[in-house]
Amino acid sequence: MASGPPPDFPGGGRLWRYVRGAPKAELHLHIEGTLEPELMFEIAARNGVAVEGTVESHRIRRQSFKDLQDFLDLYYAACDVLKTEEDFRDLMYAYLQRAAVDNVYAAEVFFDPQTHTERGVPFDVVISGLHRGIVEGHRNLEIRANLIMCFLRHLSEESALSTLEQALPHLDKIVGIGLDSGELGNPPSKFERLFERAAGMGLKTVAHAGEEAGPEYILEALELLKVRRIDHGVQCLKDSSLVERLAKEGVPLTTCPLSNMKLQVNSRYFGGRNVTGQLLEAGLRVTINSDDPAYFGGYINDNFVRAVSDCNLTERDVYKMCRNSFTSSFLSDVDKAFCISQLDYHTIVSGYAAPPRNISIFGSRSPEPGSPEYEEARAIAKLLASRGFTVFTGGYSGIMMAGAHGAREGLDERRNSGGESEAQEVCGVLVPSLFAFREPLGNSYTTRPIVARSLTNRINHFCMNSEYFLACRGTIGTITELLYVWKYATIRNTIGVSLPKILVLRSNFEKPLEAFADAMKIFPEDRGLIQYVDSGEEILQVFEEDLKRRTVAATITLPPPFSTSN
Numbered sequence: 001m002a003s004g005p006p007p008d009f010p011g012g013g014r015l016w017r018y019v020r021g022a023p024k025a026e027l028h029l030h031i032e033g034t035l036e037p038e039l040m041f042e043i044a045a046r047n048g049v050a051v052e053g054t055v056e057s058h059r060i061r062r063q064s065f066k067d068l069q070d071f072l073d074l075y076y077a078a079c080d081v082l083k084t085e086e087d088f089r090d091l092m093y094a095y096l097q098r099a100a101v102d103n104v105y106a107a108e109v110f111f112d113p114q115t116h117t118e119r120g121v122p123f124d125v126v127i128s129g130l131h132r133g134i135v136e137g138h139r140n141l142e143i144r145a146n147l148i149m150c151f152l153r154h155l156s157e158e159s160a161l162s163t164l165e166q167a168l169p170h171l172d173k174i175v176g177i178g179l180d181s182g183e184l185g186n187p188p189s190k191f192e193r194l195f196e197r198a199a200g201m202g203l204k205t206v207a208h209a210g211e212e213a214g215p216e217y218i219l220e221a222l223e224l225l226k227v228r229r230i231d232h233g234v235q236c237l238k239d240s241s242l243v244e245r246l247a248k249e250g251v252p253l254t255t256c257p258l259s260n261m262k263l264q265v266n267s268r269y270f271g272g273r274n275v276t277g278q279l280l281e282a283g284l285r286v287t288i289n290s291d292d293p294a295y296f297g298g299y300i301n302d303n304f305v306r307a308v309s310d311c312n313l314t315e316r317d318v319y320k321m322c323r324n325s326f327t328s329s330f331l332s333d334v335d336k337a338f339c340i341s342q343l344d345y346h347t348i349v350s351g352y353a354a355p356p357r358n359i360s361i362f363g364s365r366s367p368e369p370g371s372p373e374y375e376e377a378r379a380i381a382k383l384l385a386s387r388g389f390t391v392f393t394g395g396y397s398g399i400m401m402a403g404a405h406g407a408r409e410g411l412d413e414r415r416n417s418g419g420e421s422e423a424q425e426v427c428g429v430l431v432p433s434l435f436a437f438r439e440p441l442g443n444s445y446t447t448r449p450i451v452a453r454s455l456t457n458r459i460n461h462f463c464m465n466s467e468y469f470l471a472c473r474g475t476i477g478t479i480t481e482l483l484y485v486w487k488y489a490t491i492r493n494t495i496g497v498s499l500p501k502i503l504v505l506r507s508n509f510e511k512p513l514e515a516f517a518d519a520m521k522i523f524p525e526d527r528g529l530i531q532y533v534d535s536g537e538e539i540l541q542v543f544e545e546d547l548k549r550r551t552v553a554a555t556i557t558l559p560p561p562f563s564t565s566n
């Protein structure tokens, strides 16, 4: 695996890291095309199937192809080793494991049942094995994967229809249908009845179109098959009115840069150019995918890296394509919103977007209203909220309540004076499973209760929602939260992304923290990540200055959080 950006990579290491770490969905991936030579030989050996050559000779054979058909001949031959449910499970799991490394959050995976049923492997074996891989992959790798059943377009529509019948008992394992294999001479119109029937069964529809065949295949796929996405679709560039229509209707294109290069689509149709940049400039809803990564020299991140290098793309293009991958997916709106929030967060941490005006306040649950510690935290929170900060606290009593109390006062003050405050809240991150005896929805000042399932999940909420932290007087809980964000900052410091601002009240923390840092011989650069402050004004100034700096440096304006596809 590559350990750094290629020499021609624009934007250097920062953009490269952004690409690699960005949450993304893969929407164009044939599971049979992920069969690496090593796994092929392993499965062949246990099934007693003879395969000619060696891992190395297969690697070499896969380095170049004349065209799509040349590749397909090799691809179908490799599939001969796949016989049992275990084989299909292993194939799926191996892909998901590799995809997790590229930070794939969701995958809509094509499989070709006819490739297997035609050689005597029962449909049930294929789908049960793939499904097992998906379930295990979700448990261990946190990837939401779904299956799209593809039909081989070089076979007849009758064959496709009878395969669809075999899928009936397994519809709960399939999200949609697609159309793949040799495109030229097998137009979408050949499968009109099939797509109508599948749509009637509630299946989503996609189709390969405009990879090697012309724009008319894309039009047919849209009009006759009524597909929701076009797989490849690069040939739309040959018809400007089609480009206009695709852009206007926001039809997703699942493009595969390395595939287009390896199958000579670029050299035969586009003068050797990678057309990703041109598609983006035309305002098309482009996504990046790997197609058949075990044959085309790379997985999804390699495809992103290739496209960014070839077309001199920016972080804005990368963000847009990653976001497109989620909005164009068949995930539920709930999952889309989650994945996009993770992408936005990655963009903020990478320094390409400004952080939200949010701050997390940590502190003990003990101080009572009227005590100096309570009133100090309340005054600080009030000042921050009166300047538009959303305050996050632990939501219960003591300093948590003082923070919420002051934040509510500041918010009310702002609202009464007509300040912009629609997005501003007083957030309490509660852990009802642990604190069943406390107020179920937190203290009365909290306007937005947020539920965490565990203590660590609660700290994660603070980190995901804010880049600004303040520790007030507290004991073990506060120290735990402080150490966590401190550690988090040290990691971010070593990988060179934006840093969170961590402030602590000098009167509470200077002595114990300095003694601790001395005793533990904590590195000066790590010690420097915590800043002592004395007053609310000083806290506000530090946060405002940092926010201003990061807003000026930002190159991506994040759209409002995703809520619904409609």
Ligand SMILES: [Zn+2]
Binding pocket: 028, 030, 180, 208, 231, 291
């Ligand atoms: Zn494909």
